[in-house]
Amino acid sequence: xxxxxxxxxxxxxxxxxxxxxxxxxxxxxxxxxxxxxxxxxxxxxxxxxxxxxxxxxxxxxxxxxxxxxxxxxxxxxxxxxxxxxxxxxxxxxxxxxxxxxxxxxxxxxxxxxxxxxxxxxxxxxxxxxxxxxxxxxxxxxxxxxxxxxxxxxxxxxxxxxxxxxxxxxxxxxxxxxxxxxxxxxxxxxxxxxxxxxxxxxxxxxxxxxxxxxxxxxxxxxxxxxxxxxxxxxxxxxxxxxxxxxxxxxxxxxxxxxxxxxxxxxxxxxxxxxxxxxxxxxxxxxxxxxxxxxxxxxxxxxxxxxxxxxxxxxxxxxxxxxxxxxxxxxxxxxxxxxxxxxxxxxxxxxxxxxxxxxxxxxxxxxxxxxxxxxxxxxxxxxxxxxxxxxxxxxxxxxxxxxxxxxxxxxxxxxx
Amino acid sequence: xxxxxxxxxxxxxxxxxxxxxxxxxxxxxxxxxxxxxxxxxxxxxxxxxxxxxxxxxxxxxxxxxxxxxxxxxxxxxxxxxxxxxxxxxxxxxxxxxxxxxxxxxxxxxxxxxxxxxxxxxxxxxxxxxxxxxxxxxxxxxxxxxxxxxxxxxxxxxxxxxxxxxxxxxxxxxxxxxxxxxxxxxxxxxxxxxxxxxxxxxxxxxxxxxxxxxxxxxxxxxxxxxxxxxxxxxxxxxxxxxxxxxxxxxxxxxxxxxxxxxxxxxxxxxxx
Numbered sequence: 139x140x141x142x143x144x145x146x147x148x149x150x151x152x153x154x155x156x157x158x159x160x161x162x163x164x165x166x167x168x169x170x171x172x173x174x175x176x177x178x179x180x181x182x183x184x185x186x187x188x189x190x191x192x193x194x195x196x197x198x199x200x201x202x203x204x205x206x207x208x209x210x211x212x213x214x215x216x217x218x219x220x221x222x223x224x225x226x227x228x229x230x231x232x233x234x235x236x237x238x239x240x241x242x243x244x245x246x247x248x249x250x251x252x253x254x255x256x257x258x259x260x261x262x263x264x265x266x267x268x269x270x271x272x273x274x275x276x277x278x279x280x281x282x283x284x285x286x287x288x289x290x291x292x293x294x295x296x297x298x299x300x301x302x303x304x305x306x307x308x309x310x311x312x313x314x315x316x317x318x319x320x321x322x323x324x325x326x327x328x329x330x331x332x333x334x335x336x337x338x339x340x341x342x343x344x345x346x347x348x349x350x351x352x353x354x355x356x357x358x359x360x361x362x363x364x365x366x367x368x369x370x371x372x373x374x375x376x377x378x379x380x381x382x383x384x385x386x387x388x389x390x391x392x393x394x395x396x397x398x399x400x401x402x403x404x405x406x407x408x409x410x411x412x413x414x415x416x417x418x419x420x421x422x423x424x425x426x427x428x429x430x431x432x433x434x435x436x437x438x439x440x441x442x443x444x445x446x447x448x449x450x451x452x453x454x455x456x457x458x459x460x461x462x463x464x465x466x467x468x469x470x471x472x473x474x475x476x477x478x479x480x481x482x483x484x485x486x487x488x489x490x491x492x493x494x495x496x497x498x499x500x501x502x503x504x505x506x507x508x509x510x511x512x513x514x515x516x517x518x519x520x521x522x523x524x525x526x527x528x529x530x531x532x533x534x535x536x537x538x539x540x541x542x543x544x545x546x547x548x549x550x551x552x
Numbered sequence: 553x554x555x556x557x558x559x560x561x562x563x564x565x566x567x568x569x570x571x572x573x574x575x576x577x578x579x580x581x582x583x584x585x586x587x588x589x590x591x592x593x594x595x596x597x598x599x600x601x602x603x604x605x606x607x608x609x610x611x612x613x614x615x616x617x618x619x620x621x622x623x624x625x626x627x628x629x630x631x632x633x634x635x636x637x638x639x640x641x642x643x644x645x646x647x648x649x650x651x652x653x654x655x656x657x658x659x660x661x662x663x664x665x666x667x668x669x670x671x672x673x674x675x676x677x678x679x680x681x682x683x684x685x686x687x688x689x690x691x692x693x694x695x696x697x698x699x700x701x702x703x704x705x706x707x708x709x710x711x712x713x714x715x716x717x718x719x720x721x722x723x724x725x726x727x728x729x730x731x732x733x734x735x736x737x738x739x740x741x742x743x744x745x746x747x748x749x750x751x752x753x754x755x756x757x758x759x760x761x762x763x764x765x766x767x768x769x770x771x772x773x774x775x776x777x778x779x780x781x782x783x784x785x786x787x788x789x790x791x792x793x794x795x796x797x798x799x800x801x802x803x804x805x806x807x808x809x810x811x812x813x814x815x816x817x818x819x820x821x822x823x
Contacts, residue, residue: 158591160691170660170687172617174712174737177719327614334616339715339738438661438687439614451612452665482724 155471160447161355166471169354171334171441178231183356184379185261190363195256203254203367206285211368213375213532218502219515223522227381230523234384235505235535236372236400243278245508245537246368246396251278253364254288258345265289265344269333271298271326271392272463272510273305274537275349279437280314282347290314293333295324298462304541323456326392326466330440334479350393351470354441358398358470365399373403374531385529386411388521389536390483390513392428394473396536405481415517417459418486422509428457429486431477439468445477448478460489460545461509463537487516493549495519508537509545562605562682562706562729565653566764566787569604573602575781575821576604576764579814580657580791581798582625583608585635588642589801597811598794599650602818606650607684607789610639610658617686619741619794625799636662640678647679655682655708655729662693668696672703682706682729690723695790697726708732708766713753724761730787733757733767742772742792751783758784774820781821788821 157163160184169179189195205207216233226228238246251268258266266288275293283290294308296318299306309316335531337346349364351358361445376384387404389397391414404410419427428431430445437446439454443451447455447467459465476482487495492509495516500506507515514533521531539546560568569576579598583591591608598606611629615622636658647654649754656675661669663685675683685706688696690709700707706729711720714737724731735750736743750767767780769788777788797809 169689170692172686172712172734173687173689173710173723174714174734176689176691176712177714177716322613331614331616335619335739338617341737368618383600433735436664438664440616441687443664446661448661448665450665451637452662453630454661 140215148437156475157355157359160498161359163472163475164475165436166442167355167358168443169441170438170443171354172338174338175274179259179354179356182257185257186356186360189257189260195260199253199256203249205212207242207248207252208240209367211240212372213237213372213379215393216503219499222502223518230527231525232528232530233516233518234530234532236294236368236532238368238396238536239507239535239538240512243274243281244540245274245278246365246399247275247278247349248281249367249399250349250361250364250395251282254345254347255282255288258347259286261345263339263343266307267291267333267336267344267346268347268349269291269293269326269329270349271329271465272461272508273298273302273309273541274463274508276314276316277305277308278314279349280346283314284312291336292316293319293329293336295319295326295329297324298326298329301470301545302462302541303544325462327454327457334440350395351398351472352393352440352442352468358442358472361395362398362472363404365395366402368396368399368534369401369403372400376530376532380530383407383410384532385409386413386531388413388415388514388517388531389534390415390464390510391431391469391473392417392466392510393468394470396534398470398472398536401476401482405476410474412482413517413521414482414484415513416484416486417461417464417513418488419458419460421488422486426458427486428459428464428466430467431473431484432486434469442471444469444471444474461513462491462512463508464513485517485520487513491516491519493546496542496546497550505535507535508539508540509542511536512539555606560653562653562655562708563764565605566730566766570764570786576787577602577814577821578605578607578768578787578789579603579794580607580609580740580789581794582611582622582629583642584629584632585625585795585799586628586803588638590806592642592646593807594692594798594810595618595646595650597807598814599652601748601811601814603652603814605655606652607655607657607791610656610662612659612662615659617739619739619792621742621796622740625795632772636666637640638784640674643678643680646685653681654679654681655684657684657686660685660688661717663696664770666698672700672705676703676705682708684708684732686710690726691774693726701728710734711757713737713749717756718759721760723755724763727763729755730764730766731761732789733765734769735767736770740769740791742796743770746771746776746779750780754784774816777817778820
């Protein structure tokens, strides 16, 4: 069994402040938005830097994470999943799940929604808007708006409203208005564009709770930092369980918030492998996928420069994934940076592989993962046979799968 | 008429109009809606019926600054297979016949995708005089503006009702052609009323710059255009109202509609 040293290894270029003062991660990131939004982005950045350091802000944030969200989320040793991948001699990957699915509202998204709503109330904004794909960020936003008594409008693609109907009902139940977006394929990209248009129109009264580490600066930084609690807890829990670091971190990547939340704390620990898993849809050759980092080219979408699925003319192409939360043609700029620095690795799995993993985790561990999360779990099939010894691997179990049972039922013959 | 004034820059043209004591009319249409043949005819119609400058929108899949009318036009144009190179080819044949300088309105990603030097070379070759890139604010402008200037293309920057005064000054300083004052906090589209604060915004801008100012977003009627002129704008940009008219009915009906509309706008802002 390999024991990973705790001491950080040689500083990498990635130890530089990320992002820089211009909101860039290397060439990625930036603020590619209409002028109308520029002052609001500056205001948000100032507010974030200001309140983040304040004791009362931190106290309120930490209290809510503990008493309202239920943090810390457990680091669970997945014994039967580990056995499933064990070699005949008993060695094999030791698989741990960071149980973000046990958070209030059922996913990691609530960490960021709480942080941003605390900023919004301090900035005096009474109206909140958000985009959502799988509905988990929408639910998290509707939840904090109910908790703080704020008006809430959620933009959601019509296709996603159909496949995530449970979450649409949850949002409405908590008093949010869910606005259907029919443009494009009626998925996350279109919902995000519409949310940005709303913000351009109502920026003086409204805060936009962007739900991923995407969008213009300061969002990729701010959303990451509100999710960094995932990685911080993981470090402490690994320390407690075996007195060392994890060897591998594994997370699904759509926009990339749960992955960034887990990775960020470990980016400077060079011994820790960081692996992101994208949605391969019907296969990378099919053109029906959402594997942005694997197949995209550098472009600009929703305010940030990053890898982007685009055609030869620079038009953004419509992605595809069985998972509404990964069905996005862009990706957070910091992931593009980590890829280009070769600090993180990104692979993809297909819809079918994700469905298989959805079933596998349910049957082996009694944990029904979100279809997004199932992508990370599915990659174990490829990864485990490649690894020697018994490295310790932490998967971000980013969300629970109740919302996906209808979609899965269409594909699984039970 | 051929080519005589087509060498005029955007700033020279709008200043010439201003020197006459007039307010420039700047119509916007989306290239490729309903098709590029019609776009070419529409440019000619606008050129002959009172337009002083013309903004031509390159259709884009994710037009964040645009409201429903221009979004829908872009979607239709893309569904018909309109590509940037086709738009440029159309311009190459039409622009020599126009006396109105053409400003290309395009989001940044198609420029980035083509490569900035290539893009600039191509637009110069087809006679484009100016650029508006709505998702490239001042902070991101360094990649484009100096190269465009060297190529003889003027880049117009936008200012918004939310822009603070020190920022207004910084934008006005770097802006070329004219300063594009966004009249509403919002996306493009027709509105029934012009916000009275546009007058204050114009005054504020005029205190920090003597560059020409064009006002756009939300102006859809001759009366509104006249109001903007009376408040001291050097140009009035009308987009969605043209795009909507051009898209309605048969092609010839759309062209007739924009001809009449262009004239009525021009009449409303002529001294």
